[in-house]
Amino acid sequence: MKHNSILPFFAAVLLGVTSCSTSSKLVTLKPLPGYNNAAVVYDKQVSFINLPVELSVADIQTQTNKYLNGLIYEDNVLEDDNLMLKVWKQAPIIVSEQNGKLQMQLPLKIWTRIKYGVEKFGISAYDTRDLNLNGTIKLNSVAGLSNWKITTKTQIEDIVWNESPSISVMGKNMPITYLINPALIVFKSRLAKIMDDAIAQSLDIKPYVLDALEQVSKPVEVNPEYKTWFAIQPVELYATKAIVANKKITVNMGMKSYMETSIGSKPTLSFDKSKLVLKSVEKMPNEFNANVAGFITYENAAAMVRKNFAGQKFESGKRSVTVKDINLWGKDGKLIVELAMEGTINGDFYLSGIPKYDAVTKEIFLDEVDFVLDSKSKLLKAGDWLVHGIILKKMEQSCRFSIADQLNEGQKTMATYLTNYQPVKGVKVNGAMTELAPNKIVLTPNAIITMVVAKGKVAISIDGLE
Numbered sequence: 001m002k003h004n005s006i007l008p009f010f011a012a013v014l015l016g017v018t019s020c021s022t023s024s025k026l027v028t029l030k031p032l033p034g035y036n037n038a039a040v041v042y043d044k045q046v047s048f049i050n051l052p053v054e055l056s057v058a059d060i061q062t063q064t065n066k067y068l069n070g071l072i073y074e075d076n077v078l079e080d081d082n083l084m085l086k087v088w089k090q091a092p093i094i095v096s097e098q099n100g101k102l103q104m105q106l107p108l109k110i111w112t113r114i115k116y117g118v119e120k121f122g123i124s125a126y127d128t129r130d131l132n133l134n135g136t137i138k139l140n141s142v143a144g145l146s147n148w149k150i151t152t153k154t155q156i157e158d159i160v161w162n163e164s165p166s167i168s169v170m171g172k173n174m175p176i177t178y179l180i181n182p183a184l185i186v187f188k189s190r191l192a193k194i195m196d197d198a199i200a201q202s203l204d205i206k207p208y209v210l211d212a213l214e215q216v217s218k219p220v221e222v223n224p225e226y227k228t229w230f231a232i233q234p235v236e237l238y239a240t241k242a243i244v245a246n247k248k249i250t251v252n253m254g255m256k257s258y259m260e261t262s263i264g265s266k267p268t269l270s271f272d273k274s275k276l277v278l279k280s281v282e283k284m285p286n287e288f289n290a291n292v293a294g295f296i297t298y299e300n301a302a303a304m305v306r307k308n309f310a311g312q313k314f315e316s317g318k319r320s321v322t323v324k325d326i327n328l329w330g331k332d333g334k335l336i337v338e339l340a341m342e343g344t345i346n347g348d349f350y351l352s353g354i355p356k357y358d359a360v361t362k363e364i365f366l367d368e369v370d371f372v373l374d375s376k377s378k379l380l381k382a383g384d385w386l387v388h389g390i391i392l393k394k395m396e397q398s399c400r401f402s403i404a405d406q407l408n409e410g411q412k413t414m415a416t417y418l419t420n421y422q423p424v425k426g427v428k429v430n431g432a433m434t435e436l437a438p439n440k441i442v443l444t445p446n447a448i449i450t451m452v453v454a455k456g457k458v459a460i461s462i463d464g465l466e
Contacts, residue, residue, distance in 0.1 A: 047288035050459035148206035233269035294406035330443030431458030
């Protein structure tokens with residue numbers, strides 16, 4: 001009887017040992033998702049942006065004519081030079097561009113009172129005569145920039161009279177150029193300053209630049225699905241010089257700014273006009289850095305990883321497992337890979353690794369891959385062939401997936417803001433991305449987000465005055 005009662009016990013033990021060595025069912029603890037930065041992700045890059053401010057010659061002409069009207073010069077003292085003078089702008093000023101300078105024609109109406117006569121043998125014989133003259137003064141100006149204002153250094157080139165200045169004495173016309181010219185020497189210098197002041201006052205670019213930057217700096221939601229925003233915060237402004245060419249004045253400015261990509265809410269960057277200072281420099285960098293965000297859901301990533309594992313049998317001697325299903329999620333900055341395995345060992349097991357970006361293949365792969373603590377402990381009890389052998393390395397190689405499509409979409413989105421993007425009338429943004437450099441990977445509850453720094457050149461042109 002004792003012999004018969006012991007047999008079932010040994011049979012049960014033998015069956016248990018056989019099942020452990022061929023097909024064990026292990027139950028492991030599932031790591032719960034955990035996201036340290038679930039609320040908001042910010043990534044800020046420093047960039048230098050070209051900021052050419054273009055003013056057409058037509059705009060300069062319009063603004064100067066608005067500012068300079070009516071009586072522009074007056075001399076009411078006769079005794080000092082025998083001449084009184086009043087000068088009006090008679091018709092619109094014509095402004096053109098030639099050989100890197102502004103050329104101006106100023107039609108004038110001049111009223112003058114001339115004291116003339118002779119003094120001989122102690123006897124003076126003087127008379128006065130009022131004259132009305134018409135003429136055009138030709139000027140040229142070298143343009144510059146100072147304290148936000150277009151500055152000019154103007155010189156009088158010539159005065160063209162519609163009629164030669166003369167008076168009638170005893171029925172004969174007598175030229176009086178010799179009387180007018182001394183007064184005009186003083187008048188020329190004063191008129192040059194009048195023109196310089198008019199241009200400086202009418203061409204203050206500060207409000208146009210700051211208003212344009214305020215519009216450009218407004219955050220833009222580039223991906224509503226993942227609540228992704230992009231914003232620019234100007235920090236410093238630079239200016240080199242003003243160039244007159246191609247019927248316009250171009251002020252070569254530059255801007256140091258922060259470019260921020262945020263996920264979860266609007267960027268924290270803000271625009272403060274009062275803190276921007278214009279600095280004069282000889283040369284400035286113009287490379288921009290901006291984050292291109294590539295988004296991929298855990299479900300889509302898992303689907304690609306499943307294809308990597310499809311048809312693979314991981315073997316060690318007579319032992320083998322096949323991965324039947326895969327799921328992914330994040331936990332404390334690491335990517336968790338759930339493996340549903342069948343074979344010598346059955347059950348759900350969990351790998352973890354640090355997600356990294358391969359810039360060559362545009363793939364996310366896992367570094368420092370290992371089974372999580374509980375899964376590793378259970379597998380070690382069943383044998384270390386799966387934990388320490390080449391099989392784990394092979395599994396690690398299959399835990400990668402491409403985000404090329406997602407990055408291309410991110411680049412296309414960014415490109416829309418670099419190709420004639422016009423946030424407000426008269427302001428255009430143009431540029432090109434020349435290089436993509438990996439930055440970091442962020443695991444959020446909804447998606448795996450790859451931040452890639454796009455390098456390139458960008459210019460914000462400001463054109464037109466009203």
